Amino acid sequence: MGMFNFAPDIGIDLGTASILVYVKGKGIVLEEPSVVAIDKNTNTVLAVGEEARRMLGRTPGNIVAIRPLKDGVISDYDVTEKMLKYFISKVLGKTGLLSIFKPQIMVCVPSGVTEVEKRAVIDATMEAGARKVFLIEEPIAxxxxxxxxxxxxxxxxxxxxxxxxxxxxxxxxxxxxxxxxxxxAGDKFDEAIVKYMRKKHNLLIGERTAEDIKMNIGTAFPRKDDVAMDVRGRNLVSGLPENVAVSARETLEALEENxxxxxxxxxxxxxxxxxxxxxxxxxxxxxxxxxxxxxxxxxxxxxxxxxxxxxxxxxxxSCVAMGTGEALNSLHLLKKTGGNSRKK
Structure with missing residues (x-):
């Protein structure tokens, strides 16, 4: 069947916060948060990606929204595999290709990962339906x-x-x-903002709110003109919802150390x-x-x-995902970086 392998080559930027998938000749076809919502009672996947992200911090007891990658590496193997399976089949479904054809997949990993962590990524991707898996380091991609x-x-x-x-x-x-x-990186920026709001304003905010603050007014270097935004959260003293105005100058203080x-x-x-x-x-x-x-x-x-x-x-x-996909064309160049790969 090697002659007629029509499955496209796929590049995956397997990020802690989001997953981007690049398909040769099509560009970036998918960009979704790396979040999976699972029903604990039945251990089934309820939602993946954007849909699951909307559930973060808002789920009843039996549903948990999990981010299976932490600090750039797989922290929950089974969930990562399910998530990859979901995204890969979604992409192949979009390109209208039957599952008889298995794609070659290049996955991007942070430059500091250990052999064990690499192996986990390769295995999860193989299980999710790859014919052959290659790894590339993030900065190169x-x-x-x-x-x-x-x-x-x-x-x-x-x-x-x-x-x-x-x-x-x-x-x-x-x-x-x-x-x-x-x-x-981004997650630590969010955490720093959550901590700061708690210490400075006695306000408890969730991850998503912290991310909004970061994206709207987050600052790493003094600005000429200060900007501000209203933030909603729960007051730790009264226990009630409250709105607080937060300025960019405060985020500079919150993010300074990071x-x-x-x-x-x-x-x-x-x-x-x-x-x-x-x-x-x-x-x-x-x-x-x-x-x-x-x-x-x-x-x-x-x-x-x-x-x-x-x-x-x-x-x-999208650069890392694009580079990951394009690297499949230049495998000969990456040979010397140890090009970890595995065939089925």
Whole structure:
């Protein structure tokens, strides 16, 4: 049957916060939160993705909304497998292909994952219906997706900030020269905002509200004009619902520690970079990708800290998925990165 394998090649950005699926020739066909709602009594999946996200923090006792990936790695294997199965069949259904054809799938993982974690991703993807699975590291996928030609012998620095991890890497000749992966990213920004609101305003807010604050007025570098928004939550003293006005300047305070840790990590990777490549990076600048890179002023903070020009990729959120899919065309380049793969 090898002759007639019509299943398209698929690239999956298996993120802590969201999952994006890229299909060769079609582009990004799916972008949904990595959340699964499960009925505990029957252990069945009730909803996946956007539908399940709407249930976060709003479910009766027997329904739990689970995020099966934590800090960029699989924390709940069975649920991850079910989620992948759901998304893969949804994508194949959209392309009108029968399940007799199994796709080759390239999955993206954070640069710091262990062999055991890699194995878990490969196994879950195989179980979900792949014919062959390849893994690619996040910064490499981000670099390819943002349009960098990574096969050349010059240094590029990519800072990819997702939901669970921030991956910082210097890439040359198709491989990672120096990198670090820290578990400080979008989710930690949300947590910091929740903590701050609690401490400063005695207000208890949920994850989703924190994310709204981050996306609307979240700040990593002082703004000229302060902006504010109304936030709803529960007052911890009275126990009643309350509205509080929150300003961007407050989010700067809330996020300060986290964003500085990211800037420190960038600085540390630069310190370990071979001098020839450092020169390339200061000429070409640092490129930022991932949803977390859209936090207002984070690019300015890193630029101020390093003295290097920082730019945000135009398709910041989808770059990793696009690069993951496109990498299937250049498997020969990635061979030297150990291209973990497995056939059925």
């Amino acid at each position: 981000a670099a390819i997706g943002s349009g960098l030609d990574i096969s050349k012998p010059n240094g590029n620095m990519v800072v990819d900030i997702g939901g669970g991890t921030a991956d910082i890497a210097v890439i040359s000749l198709g491989g990672v020269v120096v990198s670090t992966s820290i578990k400080i 964003v500085n840790q990211i800037a420190d990590a960038v600085h540390m990777v630069l310190e370990k970079t071979p001098p020839e490549l450092s020169a390339d990076i200061s000429d070409q600048g640092i490129i930022m990708t991932g949803g977390g890179s859209l936090l207002w002023g984070l690019d300015q903070l890193i630029s101020k800290r390093t003295g290097i020009n920082v730019s945000i990729a135009e398709n910041a959120i």
